[in-house]
Amino acid sequence: MPATPVPLYDLDPGSLTPEQRVDALIASERELARLSARQQRIITAISDDPFAGELTPGLDKQYFLEQLRATLGESMGAVRGRVAMATELVHRLPDSLAALEAGVISSRQAWRLTDQLRPLSDAAAGRVEEAVLEYMQTRREHSGFCRKVKREVLKHDSRGSEERRATAMAERRVAVKPVEDGMTWVGGTLPAPDGLALDAALDQLAAQAKAAQPDDDRTKAQRRADALGQLARDVLAGRCAHCTGTPAPLRPAVQVTVALSTLLGIDHEPAELTGYGPIPASLALHLAFDHSGTWRRLVTDDLGHLIDYGRTTYRPPVALRDYVIARDRTCRFPGCTRRADTCELDHVTAWVDGGTTSKENLTPLCVRNHHCKHEAGWHAHRRRDGTMDWTDPTGHHHLVPPATYPVDHTLDRCVPDGNAEPEDGDSGTAGERAA
Incomplete structure (x- = not known):
């Protein structure tokens, strides 16, 4: 029997011609789509037949979600989204699942399609699916796909679209989440007019800052971000001209876990900000002198341990x-x-x-x-x-794994004999400082 040819995407890209590399990329995209379709079937099988035989009768929690979250290493929100997508494809949109398996649509497009069709009736979802898949036979770009889905949903479910808009309006929110390098991500969903108004206001504040200081070397994006932060600080400091009632400064609580040696300037061990994660030592020291809030300091010892408490009662003190x-x-x-x-x-x-x-x-x-x-x-x-x-x-x-903490190196610098013990036998202290 002739040997089975090796797929182009399994070959060394350096050995391929420019045309073959493009063909290999196309083939690998189709293989990813095929594997994604297979994964949708697996997830749905777990969802349809979870290991629930021994659960408490009548328990309404779907604990198989914890199984998926632990296995996939994703958040609960992401896992719920994957289950919803898989269930929709397998049970209600088999033509879309077949298109995914054939590489006609990508897993990203399949997610978009299932997300948009989930609220629709079976009949309306079928009409939208048919129109979109026909469109995808000749078009590949993702932006055109998304516009097509949106147009078809509005066309075949106009009343439902209005109801969903009202629901979305009720769910408007703003969220703040930690990201890397001592920064936070601020985002959310607002009514379109409010979002555009916020965008225009930040543009105006950024322009005013530049006009006031022509030699300001910040980019426009940086001035917009700083303007938003300044608005928040003005409210907390009681400088909000448009707030109702008598403005009162707010004092948010901030807990920082930091090594004593870092506070003393001996080293620059990263600290920990509760609700955020690791932060640079410079930022931790800055918080110590931030008079807009209350800074609660937890100091660690030379083993990176916090102070211990011993108790034997059932309810923790x-x-x-x-x-x-x-x-x-x-x-x-x-x-x-x-x-x-x-x-x-x-x-x-x-x-x-x-x-x-x-x-x-x-x-x-x-x-x-x-x-x-x-x-x-x-x-x-x-x-x-x-x-x-x-x-x-x-x-x-x-x-x-356990949480990691900064390690105190005070004794390394201050005690000639590294084996010497502090006089009180305790190598760490904890304290609180109210700014």
């Missing part, structure tokens, strides 16, 4: 609870990043099974994942180094 929350920072379930101060404290080894109320046996779990541990067949073990070892209902293990 405030001091122990504060310690566990500061130590773990987030829910300790695989993939969950909900802040620990919004979670419940769970006994890793149950109290009725001899578990103690101690720092070694307490960990924060959000409400849903707390129920998941006790009701859906998940088991947890906390290793000596703080790693949480979770076993899911199928027997797979998922490791959640």
Whole structure:
């Protein structure tokens, strides 16, 4: 039998001609689409037949979502989106699934299509699907695909489009999320007129800043970002000319975990900002002198540990609870990043099974994942180094490493003998400073 030819995308691109490289790219895109279609079937099979046989009867939580989140390493929102897309393709849009498998549409386009068609009736969704797939037989560009989907939805479901607009209006919001390098992402959904008004206002403030200081070397984008931040600071400082009532300065609480040696200027260990994550030492020091808020400082020792509290009662005292929350920072379930101060404290080894109320046996779990541990067949073990070892209902293990903290190097610089102990035998302190 003749040997099966090797697909172009499996060959070294350097050995291909320019024409073959383009062909290899096209072939690899089709292969990705085929694999994506296969994955939609797998996800739907898990969703349709979850390992729910031993769950509490009548339990309305779909704990297979935790299985997918831990396996795929994605957020709960992303997992829900993938399940919704897979279910829609397999059960309601088989022609679109076939088009994905054939490489006519990409997984990105399949997501867009299912997202737009999900609210529609079967009949309307079928008409939109037919028109879009016919369009995609001759067109490939994503922007044209998105416009086509939107036009067809408006054409075949005009009343539903108005209802969805009203729902979207009710769900308007602004969100602030941490990103890398000491920055945050600010975004959200606003009514179109308000969004355009905000855009125009930031343009105007940026232009005013440039006019006031012609030698300002900031870009327009930087001046727009600074203007938005200044608006927020003006409100917090009580300088809002348009606020109702008597403006009162607000004092937001900020918790920073920082090494003592960094506070003393001995080193520049990265600090930790609660609700954000690692921040540069320079930013941590800046927060210490920020008089717009309250700065709560948690100082670590030369092992990177926080101060400990020993307790034996079932309900953790405030001091122990504060310690566990500061130590773990987030829910300790695989993939969950909900802040620990919004979670419940769970006994890793149950109290009725001899578990103690101690720092070694307490960990924060959000409400849903707390129920998941006790009701859906998940088991947890906390290793000596703080790693949480979770076993899911199928027997797979998922490791959640402990949070990392800055390490104090004060003794390294200040004590000639590195083995010397502080006089009080305690190598770290904690304090609070109200600005």
